[in-house]
Amino acid sequence: MPSKEMKISPRATKKEILTAFRTREILAAARTVLAERSPEAMTMEEIAAAAGVAKGTLYLYFQSKDDLIEALITQVGENILRDAESSLKAPGTPADKLIRLVSVLLGYLNRERLLFPIYAREVIRGEGQSRAGFWQRHLEMEERFVSLVTSLFTEGIEAGQFIPANPRLLTFLLRGLIRATGYYQKAEGQADAAKEALPVILTLLSSGLIRRKQSPTEETAL
Amino acid sequence: MPSKEMKISPRATKKEILTAFRTREILAAARTVLAERSPEAMTMEEIAAAAGVAKGTLYLYFQSKDDLIEALITQVGENILRDAESSLKAPGTPADKLIRLVSVLLGYLNRERLLFPIYAREVIRGEGQSRAGFWQRHLEMEERFVSLVTSLFTEGIEAGQFIPANPRLLTFLLRGLIRATGYYQKAEGQADAAKEALPVILTLLSSGLIRRKQSPTEETAL
């Protein structure tokens, strides 16, 4: 768990406010560093430099590097989850909700550069894995996300609005598309890949990539 | 470039054969380690242990850790590229080729556990990146792959068989689906995710996820 989950309550003391403020500043700095490096590759020295403080200062606000990264993952993850959740809560058919969800997630590519490096990094449960606590937290956030989207797919399949398939697999595939867009944006130096990818992904979801024509192959394949 | 690209030619000396054999043994061992760890996270000690030799021995066959990983990436990458290429060279419409390509790539999820950790790791060109040579090689292999698939999409779009869209973006999206399947397999502990995902992905490509019904929303969205 993150060492400081500072809600700035109205009755907070001056000290608490200051601490929360510094904590956030450090996390924001860490985010910019993490946008370019993997969690393992980024150093506390770099983070400190980005935040304009000395390395030791970081340890006044976080117990360890692991703790800091965990806080970061939690922060960003909660944001995404909140937005995803509310886009599914709003009224509409499952298809409507899916489209809203995709838009929201793609939106994060621009607002949160962090989304890409963190959430594009795939982590495996179980054996041989880095025991670092922040990956554990990362898996937790992922699982919450997957559950959420899976419930949408389940709903849509039951309503006959989506093709019948393992909803969990569908969730992974959908996330794959989002991540691919993020990677496209970074790797190709695109300014706003989300804008370009949104219509393509929506078309893909609603009618596929291959045009229905007099070519019989793809209709019968498997 | 890899220090030893040992083709075992008929006229090879005994020594060359032995060296090539050991080199391959080490690479194979490294592959099993890499299936569970990131390249940065795996240690030379681990690789040596997996290969049943001492750490120093590795340096008789490779100049450095970087060199070893680079050889590994090259080896696997060339395999994938060769198969992808031949699946595109065989006769058929672009749609046929696409379907073959997807089958081939999904096949790698079982044959090459390595595919996942290496090729799932997204690397960004340019600034702030690890300068490790093997990532450079990785980007090279990726670029060759992307070019290859992009040419297929270009062909298919010009033939009017695929929806009009940036073919490079489409390539990234397709790869995202493959990677997502790999991740699904590992994260969910599925035995043969490829088998399960193949029909879903093909349906997605040929007619989308959302069923064409009397729901107007998705048909007009964007």
Place this chain on the structure above:
DNA sequence: TTTTAATGACTCTACGGTCATTAAAATGAG
């Protein structure tokens, strides 16, 4: 004057890489 926050030089550890030592294999003279 006291209390608190910030600092950065320092310690400790893990890992990449080296190399003197040792074991094994090749050679070849009798």
Place this chain on the structure above:
DNA sequence: CTCATTTTAATGACCGTAGAGTCATTAAAA
């Protein structure tokens, strides 16, 4: 074939370094 000698391969103790984490000292605030 066999044993002494040379050549080659393998080893793991050791070195250097990078980076996480500490803490005595200093600066600022109360």
